[in-house]
Amino acid sequence: MSAAASIDRDPATQVRVVGALAERALRVQFRRAQFLIPSFLLPLVLLAVIASGTSSARHLPGFPSTGAYIGFVVGGTLMQGALLAGITAGIALAVDIEGGFFDRLLSAPVHRVSIVLGRVLAGGALGACQATLFLAVAFLFGARYQGGVPGVAFAIFLTALTAAGMSALAASIALRTGSLSLLQNLFPIVFVLLFTAPAFFPRDLLNGTMRSISEYNPLTYIVEAIRAALHDDTALGSPLNGVIAASALLAGATAIAVWAMRARLRAE
Amino acid sequence: MPADDSAVLVEDLVRTYPGGLRAVDGVNLQVAPGEIYGFLGPNGAGKSTTVRILTTLLRPTSGRALVAGYDVVADAAKVRRTIGVALQEAALDPLMTGRELLGLQGALHGLRRGAARDRGAELLERVDLVDAADRRLGTYSGGMRRRLDLAMALVHRPRVLFLDEPTTGLDPASRAALWREVRLLNDDGTTVFLTTQYLEEAEQLADRVGIIDRGHIVAEGTPDELKGRVGEPRLHVELIDPTRNAEAMAAIAAHGHCSERESGGLVLRTPEGARAIAPVIRALDEAGIEVDAVEVEEPTLDDVFLAVTGHTAAEAEAEAKATLA
Numbered sequence: 261m262s263a264a265a266s267i268d269r270d271p272a273t274q275v276r277v278v279g280a281l282a283e284r285a286l287r288v289q290f291r292r293a294q295f296l297i298p299s300f301l302l303p304l305v306l307l308a309v310i311a312s313g314t315s316s317a318r319h320l321p322g323f324p325s326t327g328a329y330i331g332f333v334v335g336g337t338l339m340q341g342a343l344l345a346g347i348t349a350g351i352a353l354a355v356d357i358e359g360g361f362f363d364r365l366l367s368a369p370v371h372r373v374s375i376v377l378g379r380v381l382a383g384g385a386l387g388a389c390q391a392t393l394f395l396a397v398a399f400l401f402g403a404r405y406q407g408g409v410p411g412v413a414f415a416i417f418l419t420a421l422t423a424a425g426m427s428a429l430a431a432s433i434a435l436r437t438g439s440l441s442l443l444q445n446l447f448p449i450v451f452v453l454l455f456t457a458p459a460f461f462p463r464d465l466l467n468g469t470m471r472s473i474s475e476y477n478p479l480t481y482i483v484e485a486i487r488a489a490l491h492d493d494t495a496l497g498s499p500l501n502g503v504i505a506a507s508a509l510l511a512g513a514t515a516i517a518v519w520a521m522r523a524r525l526r527a528e
Numbered sequence: 529m530p531a532d533d534s535a536v537l538v539e540d541l542v543r544t545y546p547g548g549l550r551a552v553d554g555v556n557l558q559v560a561p562g563e564i565y566g567f568l569g570p571n572g573a574g575k576s577t578t579v580r581i582l583t584t585l586l587r588p589t590s591g592r593a594l595v596a597g598y599d600v601v602a603d604a605a606k607v608r609r610t611i612g613v614a615l616q617e618a619a620l621d622p623l624m625t626g627r628e629l630l631g632l633q634g635a636l637h638g639l640r641r642g643a644a645r646d647r648g649a650e651l652l653e654r655v656d657l658v659d660a661a662d663r664r665l666g667t668y669s670g671g672m673r674r675r676l677d678l679a680m681a682l683v684h685r686p687r688v689l690f691l692d693e694p695t696t697g698l699d700p701a702s703r704a705a706l707w708r709e710v711r712l713l714n715d716d717g718t719t720v721f722l723t724t725q726y727l728e729e730a731e732q733l734a735d736r737v738g739i740i741d742r743g744h745i746v747a748e749g750t751p752d753e754l755k756g757r758v759g760e761p762r763l764h765v766e767l768i769d770p771t772r773n774a775e776a777m778a779a780i781a782a783h784g785h786c787s788e789r790e791s792g793g794l795v796l797r798t799p800e801g802a803r804a805i806a807p808v809i810r811a812l813d814e815a816g817i818e819v820d821a822v823e824v825e826e827p828t829l830d831d832v833f834l835a836v837t838g839h840t841a842a843e844a845e846a847e848a849k850a851t852l853a
Binding site (some may be wrong): 270276280284287291294359360361363366368383 | 557583585586587592605608609611613617619620621623624628631632633634635636637638641718
């Protein structure tokens with residue numbers, strides 16, 4: 261068995277490795293309270309606060325009609341979940357690096373890109389779980405999805421892509437710095453990204469500066485696409501633009517993470 | 529095609545860390561297939577850095593290292609396929625169970641799910657962890673974690689096994705259990721490269737021992753050869769009646785060189801070590817001399833260090849810490 265062929269170059273083997281690493285990352289995610297609270301509880305708390313505290317915003321002129329207010333803001337909750345899934349993925353990788361588990365992976369005949377992809381896949385799967393939960397909770401509290409099952413499935417898919425992209429981005433930070441405390445201090449960035457996108461308010465109601473900034477934030481196009489799909493209304497956003505933004509985020513962030521992995525190995 | 533028949537071949541290996549610390553400074557060593565090689569030294573001597581290079585986790589600054597005939601830099605992937613690694617402070621995820629970790633390790637080594645599950649079950653039995661297999665690692669004792677770490681290193685039946693201080697911090701029973709397992713593995717033909725701070729461990733397990741200090745190999749040989757450099761074990765004998773020391777010395781003179789200690793009592797230098805206790809007591813008994821206490825003093829790592837480096841292991845460790853600070 262030790263004289264096996266180049267298993268680190270065999271695509272089928274590496275697909276299994278990516279799956280096994282993603283499975284392990286998800287197990288740890290669901291068993292560690294410090295990961296569950298930010299990725300599941302925090303977005304739900306913010307959803308409750310925004311849906312109940314700012315619901316009168318829907319009476320503003322120009323606010324789109326999406327039925328219950330919670331049906332509009334749940335798209336922002338999906339984005340918040342995706343961002344937090346990314347940060348927790350980075351934290352989990354930093355824990356692995358600091359604790360030595362990462363060395364165990366490196367000493368195995370595993371293609372280095374598979375280690376990155378395992379983490380990214382787990383981030384995507386976590387994003388899908390979060391989106392399913394958040395949409396269900398919002399539904400229980402009155403949100404209705406005119407886009408039906410396809411609209412909901414599209415929203416979950418786009419959230420998963422975004423969470424995978426953010427996981428890759430956070431993983432690249434973990435790989436470059438190996439610093440757990442740095443990753444933990446990135447939580448406020450989530451809110452900056454969230455509030456510089458029309459996560460909880462329509463883009464038309466943002467003030468001039470914020471609106472200009474939001475045009476450079478890929479989350480803008482993703483959250484608008486999610487709303488468009490959920491409410492079957494392309495006036496709320498372009499599904500295609502959302503897919504392009506999420507895919508570009510995922511591809512770009514994964515490339516950065518692979519580069520960060522190579523840079524880390526070169527520096528050893 | 530492997531470039532050399534040795535299990536491990538290291539030539540003029542140097543590793544300098546940023547800041548200029550030369551952790552490994554011109555190490556040369558060779559380990560034959562099927563051998564257990566003990567790599568002995570205090571903390572900071574360069575043991576773990578050498579092992580990290582040999583297991584492809586760290587690049588050498590200069591020099592060459594081959595494992596199973598493959599270069600650790602040019603053929604790193606081939607090296608990884610042939611080695612098993614259990615690093616210092618078993619880095620095991622406390623939130624996963626033993627069975628899950630073995631399954632993951634199997635997947636990392638290219639086993640399909642079913643094969644990984646079967647191999648995991650076989651190894652759990654081998655390291656006596658069947659009952660704890662589905663418990664999270666956070667509930668394992670230090671000895672159980674080390675045993676699982678060893679099992680994980682064996683998933684793919686490696687030709688060369690690297691064990692980095694596998695028994696540090698373990699109680700004597702756990703240490704003995706791990707030693708037994710290492711011997712069994714070696715009987716099956718696995719080459720073992722073992723780093724340790726304990727001379728006793730090297731003596732128990734290793735066919736040959738290399739002693740590293742400040743990044744250099746300062747002595748190499750079989751445990752007996754190394755012990756020979758630091759003198760023979762000593763038996764400290766206390767008599768009930770110290771005025772009979774001279775008689776006692778005559779009675780046990782056949783077992784080694786005996787002398788009186790300044791603090792009282794006798795010291796017998798004997799190559800037999802602990803094996804001399806029974807005959808010495810018998811000889812004194814036959815001479816009608818009552819014994820209060822007998823204690824064996826075996827050569828320690830400090831003795832070896834003192835003999836080959838001129839300073840103790842503790843001094844070397846303190847110096848390494850100061851350099852890192």
